[in-house]
Amino acid sequence: MDTCAPTSTRRLLGIDWGTSNRRAYLVDAAGTRLAERADDQGMLAARPDFAGSFARLLAAMDVDADVPVVASGMVGSAQGWRDIPYLDIGVPLEALPDCLVCIDDPRAGRPCLIVPGYAQRGAHVDVMRGEETQLLGAVALGRRDGWFVLPGTHSKWVLVEDGIMRRIATFMTGELFATLSAHGTLAPLMTGDDDDAAFVAGLDEARLGAPLSNALFGVRARVVTGAMPAAQARSFVSGLLVGAEFVAAGRAAPLTCIGSPALQARYARAAGHFGVTLAGLDPDRVYCAALARFLDRIPS
Amino acid sequence: MDTCAPTSTRRLLGIDWGTSNRRAYLVDAAGTRLAERADDQGMLAARPDFAGSFARLLAAMDVDADVPVVASGMVGSAQGWRDIPYLDIGVPLEALPDCLVCIDDPRAGRPCLIVPGYAQRGAHVDVMRGEETQLLGAVALGRRDGWFVLPGTHSKWVLVEDGIMRRIATFMTGELFATLSAHGTLAPLMTGDDDDAAFVAGLDEARLGAPLSNALFGVRARVVTGAMPAAQARSFVSGLLVGAEFVAAGRAAPLTCIGSPALQARYARAAGHFGVTLAGLDPDRVYCAALARFLDRIPS
Structure with missing residues (x-):
């Protein structure tokens, strides 16, 4: 057994697991895409058996057993694999990697780390699941301030100041x-x-x-x-x-x-x-x- | 043959003929309800054969042959029995009785007078078909001024001044x-x-x-x-x-x-x-x- 970290752990599989669709990306430490796969096994289709659906995706992509997996999006909602509590909007985006929740279901074959969503409480209640990961990426690319719009089924407008979300409007x-x-x-x-x-x-x-x-x-x-x-x-x-x-x-x-x-x-x-x-x-x-x-x- | 107007002509059958439902009222000259009938033969159901649907309603209500019939609502739209042009919003509600359009289709058994709807053109385009008849009734009851709201599938807000509609918002x-x-x-x-x-x-x-x-x-x-x-x-x-x-x-x-x-x-x-x-x-x-x-x- 090699005492150095095996090269394969320097890869990560990310799953953007939304309501209707799912997209998986295998990346290296620099965020370079090594492989990608998209299917229609979103939360609604996968709901009867998230662990099985997860295992089939990994088998289809032939991902080494020691590659960690992180999933974001509706997979972490009340209708998802597990209901992961929302983070408060005050938690900096760059703290997200410290907030992953591990699902260790034997039927899945390996653990899955889930990215929590964010909630804005008070007068303008709003929530997000999935977009926080993209916003962390924007911050990682140096966009730490300004308004972001993430158009789609539920279009998000987000004000970010120094890497912290100040306002969410969906x-x-x-x-x-x-x-x-x-x-x-x-x-x-x-x-x-x-x-x-x-x-x-x-x-x-x-x-x-x-x-x-x-x-x-x-x-x-x-x-x-x-x-x-x-x-x-x-x-x-x-x-x-x-x-x-x-x-x-x-x-x-x-x-x-x-x-x-x-x-x-x-x-x-x-x-x-x-x-x-x-x-x-x-x-x-x-x-x-x-x-x-x-x-x-x-x-x- | 009696040279005086027969008493039966002093009755009128009104049909409030909407998209999904239809309601008919037989009234006398004072507007007193003598008979009433409601069914689901609205515009959508009656569309294949408006004349036949009209004839069946009159037969079911056993209305004398010389009683005139007036219909309002979506029956007068492009998807209705005949597309009756909209009146301009400036036409006083009390002029409606002079604006009825006669459909004389032999398959209907008798003529049907259709009440035209209204259109507001310009910056705030809006339309109504059916509500104008209710607003004429309100004017007839002495409500010649003020705001009216007619809630429903398409809720209408109408500003009336001295019996003339000044603003329609649906x-x-x-x-x-x-x-x-x-x-x-x-x-x-x-x-x-x-x-x-x-x-x-x-x-x-x-x-x-x-x-x-x-x-x-x-x-x-x-x-x-x-x-x-x-x-x-x-x-x-x-x-x-x-x-x-x-x-x-x-x-x-x-x-x-x-x-x-x-x-x-x-x-x-x-x-x-x-x-x-x-x-x-x-x-x-x-x-x-x-x-x-x-x-x-x-x-x-």
């Missing part, structure tokens, strides 16, 4: 967009292609500040009175929902977007319209940078 | 409540009974003015952090959505609610919380008062 933008596209009065109208003018018109409508329940009906009213072609409704609704985030955030600067290229482009368009400069960060890059921080603290 | 309150109860993140939480304290907490949250996409996520955040029992989520969401209407309307006074007793009670609770006095009007009573106005103008 918007159900993606979820409402999907729900309105599938159900109710607007669904039959929301079939058009991306339309920049309609997206901007939605941003402008958001700026007027009417409640979404009123502004959304206005989409139908515009279409039935001929004031807007039905083909523009989908992009207009997107503009309304994204615009509401920018209006609520005020002049958030500097603003960094952690999201896919398509979402970054959409948020950059909105930011420009609201007079805010938006910098982009690749979500895989920040995630791997966070994994390197975790690996740093895991004893070999 | 809120998708009922539709969003139903959609959120059935789909997505909040649906599993929205199962509790009516809870006054939670409804009021939702009203207070609405007053803070955050976008609904943010405030709705806050419901989930409260529940998962233990700041609110899940059983309160349903009433809290109701308070958020109803509260958004009151916040947008500002201090709308005098305010009259045309709605069912249950909805009037809910809106009265919200009005009281926002320091507004709300008077109630029975929707059947205003509808029949409007029918008497129509009958007044139909030549015998």
Whole structure:
């Protein structure tokens, strides 16, 4: 037995384990991606047997037995593998590697370290699970201050000061967009292609500040009175929902977007319209940078 | 043949023909209800054969052949029996009886007069079909001025000055409540009974003015952090959505609610919380008062 730390422990497998999907990254100590795998075994699909689902992922990736595994996201929620208590928002992001919770289930074949989420309590209760890991990665890459937007099903706006989250605000933008596209009065109208003018018109409508329940009906009213072609409704609704985030955030600067290229482009368009400069960060890059921080603290 | 107007022409059948349901009222010249019938043959169900659906309703009610029939609501929309153009908001409500559009389809057995809806164009596009008839009834009962709220799937707030609508604002309150109860993140939480304290907490949250996409996520955040029992989520969401209407309307006074007793009670609770006095009007009573106005103008 080698008394030095085996090289394999200088690798780490990170699992971004969300509600519907799961993505695993094998990284080295520098956060370099060595392997990657994505599947649809998110929390909802894996729920009957998290330990088995975890073991199958590791087998499929053929990860050495002594490589530690860290999972973030909804896997640590009340509907997840285990309900990991939220950290208070005052806990610095760089303290996350000291807060991992170990699940040691024999059916899993090896332990899994779970990253806790954060909760903001008081007047504006809010929560996150998963985004804290990306934000740790941003901090690791030197972005210790400013506003971050992480668009998605539940779009997060986060103010970070010296590596500590000061404010979390979550918007159900993606979820409402999907729900309105599938159900109710607007669904039959929301079939058009991306339309920049309609997206901007939605941003402008958001700026007027009417409640979404009123502004959304206005989409139908515009279409039935001929004031807007039905083909523009989908992009207009997107503009309304994204615009509401920018209006609520005020002049958030500097603003960094952690999201896919398509979402970054959409948020950059909105930011420009609201007079805010938006910098982009690749979500895989920040995630791997966070994994390197975790690996740093895991004893070999 | 009697040269005097036969007594039967001094009756009128009104059909409040909405999207999902339909309600018919036989009234005399004073607006007294002589018969009534409700069914689920709203626009969506009747769409394959409006004329046949109309004929079956009249046969079921055994209405004399010379009784005129007036229908209001979504029956006059693009998805209805015929797409009747909207009146401009500047047309006085009392001019409605002069604006009826006659559908004379042989398969219907007799003509049907359709009440046109109204459109507000310009910066705040909005539309109504059906509520204009209730508002005409309110005017006929002497309520010529003030704010009216007609809660429902698409809750209408209408400012009336001397019998003319000056402002229409529609809120998708009922539709969003139903959609959120059935789909997505909040649906599993929205199962509790009516809870006054939670409804009021939702009203207070609405007053803070955050976008609904943010405030709705806050419901989930409260529940998962233990700041609110899940059983309160349903009433809290109701308070958020109803509260958004009151916040947008500002201090709308005098305010009259045309709605069912249950909805009037809910809106009265919200009005009281926002320091507004709300008077109630029975929707059947205003509808029949409007029918008497129509009958007044139909030549015998």
